[in-house]
Amino acid sequence: MNTHLTDQQLIDYQFDLTSEADAGEARTHLEKCEACRRRLHTLGRKFNALELLRDDVKASRTLLSETIHNAQQAGRWRRLLLHRLPWAGAVAAAVIVGIALLAVPDRGRKDAPTFSTASQPAPETATTGLAEEVPLLAMAPSPAGGKAEDPVRSVPVRAYPETPYGVTTSALADAPGTGQPDAIDDQPPFAPASAIELVVLPRREDVQLTIYNAADLTLVREKRNLTLKRGWNWLQFMWAGTLIDPTSLNLEPLEHKGEVEVQQLVFPPRLRELGRWLIRSEVAGQVPFELTYMTSGLAWRAFYMGTLSQDEKTIRLEAYVRVSNNSGEDYEDAETRLLVGRVHLLERIRELAQRPYPYGGHDVPNYLDRLRRLKLPGGRSVADLSGKDLHGPVAYAMPPKEIQKEGLSEYFLYTIEGTETIPNEWGKRLMSFDADDIPVTSLCKYDEERWGSQTIRFLSFANDAEHKLGETPLPDGMVRVYGRADEQGHLSYVGGMGVKYIPVGEEVELNLGPARLVEVKPVLMDYRTANHTFDTKGEVNGWEEVRTWKIEIANASALPVQVEVTRGFGTPYWTLKLMSGGATYRKHDASHARFELTVPARRTQVFEYEVTTYHGVRQEAASDDNIRTGN
């Protein structure tokens, strides 16, 4: 026999459903064929698990004959599902048969030949083709909740699929052709009977991303239409290769709210990056669900392009956001919302996503974990631990589509119009706003204590209506400023700098770096001391220092500049007198004064001031002088 055994043949062989001659042929082939032995072994392991339950099972004769009949029909069924499930149907049928057979004493108890217990091949279900799209959601009807006389529903099945990826839920629901549905069993099934039967793979209908910029956090909200059977349904969600925080998983029906209940979310043992929801449904058919979870790996940042007008009196500001996706997951046609603000997180989502156990392992005692273990297998109280109740009501309501920018609590939400497709590892630049003719003030600042001897050029405007802004806060980001070099719109690059978050109404100050054509040169022109006082011992206990400073400002640029010079005196006890020049000054803080003046294009201007600082007991005099001069 050169060709491999079919699945049907394997099942027949395993459960003695075949003639002696066929069985002999199969045996001969199996002895020679490693591949078939492995497949048989896989099947064997699945059924072995079920065998444990044998004693508890009381199957009715009717069911047995029915399931065996179904098994015999498996070939036909398989062909019906051919396009997606080459032989999963058959296997599923075999499961049923298996259970039925096991239920009969002295029948079907035949150990699967153990050829190899080493690495189990990936299950051969249709999931391989689907595994590309992670996270994977798959549905199957629940094993319990079927017909009243269905013995299977009382079986506390402990079989877990050993699939590293792929399939989903299992179950038996109402047999086709059943009339009025009977009452659903109060007892939820402990776990899906097997992961073999893949009934429905719901597509993602809608997806919405809310991406935070202050933390590596994205709230994903997606809509999936699940086909439920009346009764208990298991839904499996797999997120291998992604950065999803399993503790944030939440599933809720959007319709039939009273009738469809998500009761549990189970993270099965020995399986990683996989969770199963137990759904109790009074209805059969398609029910839209909303799945929300948090993931890391998506990020956005803002950046700006400013283009100065030729006279440098106005600026056009184009704000962009760059969204990047390194989450391991493609997001297609996603409504994208960007959230500005600092969010308080206890743990990093990326770390939560990479934990072996969603709520921590054995070493990390976790009351939720313990609670889950305590209550199982049984009551509905575990359902209280499902995503919804764990995480409270969903915090961010979906805004109406037309609203593009809105404040929420301490956050600001930008909704990008329409939808965006952001495949994994791609980035996208999107325009946030484009404001033209924003009046700007150009100011050159000189402050030795901050920038040494360089004059730094600043552009300032306010994030308010007067400056054609003020609708939203400006997220922090890099600003690149260009100048208009000529009438043809050619540009020249002025400089780039990072700006902090600017709330509505606050002034924005862009540091354009050193002003190469504006030079400020302070020169100490005169120094003297005066008014020494002596204490009773004859020691000097007070004096004044009088300095005359000349500040020379050379403007080599073709436009007039406004200059602000900050001078520090090292002491809060000082008085100041402007000697010459067109500058004005004000006290900036206790020990600093600020001078301002405008220097015409290609000109040099000079102003002089005399500052007296008071030391020792002469400090008192400074206080008097301050009152006198209104300093």
Add this chain to the structure above:
Amino acid sequence: MNARRSVVTGVLALLCLAAGAQARIKLVALPERAATVIRLDNPNATLIEEERVLTLQKGLNKVDFSWKGVQIDEDSIRLVSLDHPGDVTLLSISYPPGEAALVWEISSAGDFAETVRISYLLSNIDRLITYKAVANKAETFVDLKSYLVLRNFSGEDFEKARVLLDYGEAFEQGIDHEETKQMLFLNEPNVPVRKIWTFDAAKLPWDPEQLNNQNVGIPVSYEVVNSDKSGLGRFALWGGKARLFQQDGHGSTIFLGEDNASLVPVGEKMELYIGDSRDIVVTQRKMQDAQINLRKNNDGVVVLLDTDEIIKAKIENFKDSPAVLTMVQHIPGQWDMAECNLKYVKKDASTLKFEIELPARTEKGPGVKELTMRYHRRNVRPGQ
């Protein structure tokens, strides 16, 4: 298409782009770049502008812009439509993974052969400025030449580009990757120059006698004013390396020295240090240093005093031509001048600058000038 050409632009007809655009079809037609501008006005970054004609179809177009082996600041890439700015809208920009590329999604109201201007900041392409000055034999004028050195290590070849500085006329120039081009952009003959010798008392030794048979070199520099009078003054002179030569009177030149010039705005002076002169000798000594007006505490310890100091400096010129020596003296703290036989300018509170005209050497000996200044420092606190 030049084989080395690394920036590549392409038009993607929208055809059948799979969702997610992983199945991006690399470009169909390669629009040649036209009207390229290399703008070198910012020493920190070079802006490239280039015009390309994109064949846009009515509806949605995807244009692929990728680069290889060049460093482009991704966020700085801009696209401006020049022909139909109202009808051609840039919808979004995507960055494919692991590639130096982006994909523009452009909506077009019609079928256009649209000229667009793409601009971006490109690294490793910059310019240097160098100067060459040839002085006449009398060292009163220089022929000043300035060169622009265009260096392109960006990875990109520019066949023809308009190069712009922040001054002067734009010029056409092509430059390939790893190519360096030196271009004359300023040639000004007969720029008046002043040769100056500077003795700074804070930097040079005072008494050559104590130097054990060593010369004290007096720094010599040339001073050029960036003004109309000098034939300059049209724009700030960028900093760069300057080499100075002098005509030797025999139809040849000698190399005087070189220095780094700093940026000189219009109206300012460019000072180029070329070397040291040993033909001018300064001997400076403090002739008196006395404490006066002592104020003491009850224990008899001086707490405040003034000084009475005399400085003498002899300047000898051994050259056979007159010279002007700039002498810089420093007096710290509060002081007043009691007497001084030469005129000075107070540069700041503690710096005095003398311009001392020295006669040429005669048969009798060197040309000599002497400075004597007597000053008092006031309110000196001993120990402070």
